[in-house]
Amino acid sequence: MRISIEEIGIELEEEILIRCHEVNDEVYEIVNKLETSNLILLGYINDRVHRIKLSDIYYFEAVDGKVFSYCKDAVYEVKQKLYELEQLFKEKNCFRASKSTILNLAKISSIYPSISGRFEAVLDNGERAVVSRQYVPVLKKMLGL
Amino acid sequence: MKLAEFIQKILKDFLLIFASIIIILTVLRQIYYPNAAFDLKSIYIIMAFSLVSALIGFILYSPNTLSENKMRLRWIIHFFALETLLITLGLIFGLITNVGETAILAVQIAAIYALVRFLSWKNDKKEAQKINEKLKNFRQTTQEGK
Numbered sequence: 001m002r003i004s005i006e007e008i009g010i011e012l013e014e015e016i017l018i019r020c021h022e023v024n025d026e027v028y029e030i031v032n033k034l035e036t037s038n039l040i041l042l043g044y045i046n047d048r049v050h051r052i053k054l055s056d057i058y059y060f061e062a063v064d065g066k067v068f069s070y071c072k073d074a075v076y077e078v079k080q081k082l083y084e085l086e087q088l089f090k091e092k093n094c095f096r097a098s099k100s101t102i103l104n105l106a107k108i109s110s111i112y113p114s115i116s117g118r119f120e121a122v123l124d125n126g127e128r129a130v131v132s133r134q135y136v137p138v139l140k141k142m143l144g145l
Numbered sequence: 146m147k148l149a150e151f152i153q154k155i156l157k158d159f160l161l162i163f164a165s166i167i168i169i170l171t172v173l174r175q176i177y178y179p180n181a182a183f184d185l186k187s188i189y190i191i192m193a194f195s196l197v198s199a200l201i202g203f204i205l206y207s208p209n210t211l212s213e214n215k216m217r218l219r220w221i222i223h224f225f226a227l228e229t230l231l232i233t234l235g236l237i238f239g240l241i242t243n244v245g246e247t248a249i250l251a252v253q254i255a256a257i258y259a260l261v262r263f264l265s266w267k268n269d270k271k272e273a274q275k276i277n278e279k280l281k282n283f284r285q286t287t288q289e290g291k
Binding site: 029093098099100101105106108109110111112113114115116117118119120130132134136139140143144145 | 209210213217262279287
């Protein structure tokens with residue numbers, strides 16, 4: 001597929017146009033990736049609002065009724081509930097890994113079984129997160145297994 | 146796992162344990178004691194113990210995500226609960242009569258428990274390997290797309 005980039009004036013809105021013969025899975029995958037990297041979420045640290053890219057988030061965790069998003073260097077509180085984030089990002093490579101966490105698939109470096117009968121995901125930042133057995137089929141489905 | 150789902154799982158486990166014991170006993174009786182009959186009391190005892198065996202699965206249930214250490218501790222408690230239960234069953238049926246036999250049964254239960262956990266872990270390892278391969282492909286295509 002040929003890739004063209006056209007510079008436009010500041011007065012025009014930026015856009016990405018895909019010209020294809022057929023809207024197939026590959027095109028959907030490209031669209032999904034573009035949407036994922038551009039998805040913005042509002043995160044709060046001490047009442048200061050930050051714009052966080054979904055692609056920068058490692059995982060979401062619910063702690064004492066609050067939901068936090070964990071990035072490389074900071075932890076932001078987000079105002080959405082975990083189930084809302086799950087719905088919002090389920091098509092964006094995020095999946096529910098346990099009752100209290102949602103992991104960003106793009107940030108998982110590997111998965112391994114633990115002695116306690118669960119799975120653990122090792123994230124790119126070295127953190128480990130539990131993947132409950134009941135959510136393993138969700139992960140497998142996302143990966144096409 | 147939600148409580149309702151967990152109760153469903155416990156019930157399924159109970160039926161599975163009960164059915165397995167009855168099937169195995171029937172086959173063994175057919176081979177070794179074809180003329181012996183099942184008495185109703187024995188069936189009820191097996192049924193009750195099957196239910197208790199399934200119920201001790203609650204030791205592993207938690208509404209919150211537990212840490213690895215807490216989960217391991219629960220597995221240990223589960224193991225000892227199962228040991229106690231099966232030894233009690235052995236004593237009730239008169240399968241064990243002295244300390245030596247009790248110790249042998251305890252070791253046998255431990256060996257089977259360890260084997261089941263090991264096989265389950267091996268299976269999970271295979272599963273994790275498949276996931277990791279797919280994950281690798283996924284990350285490659287994601288990085289190419291950037």
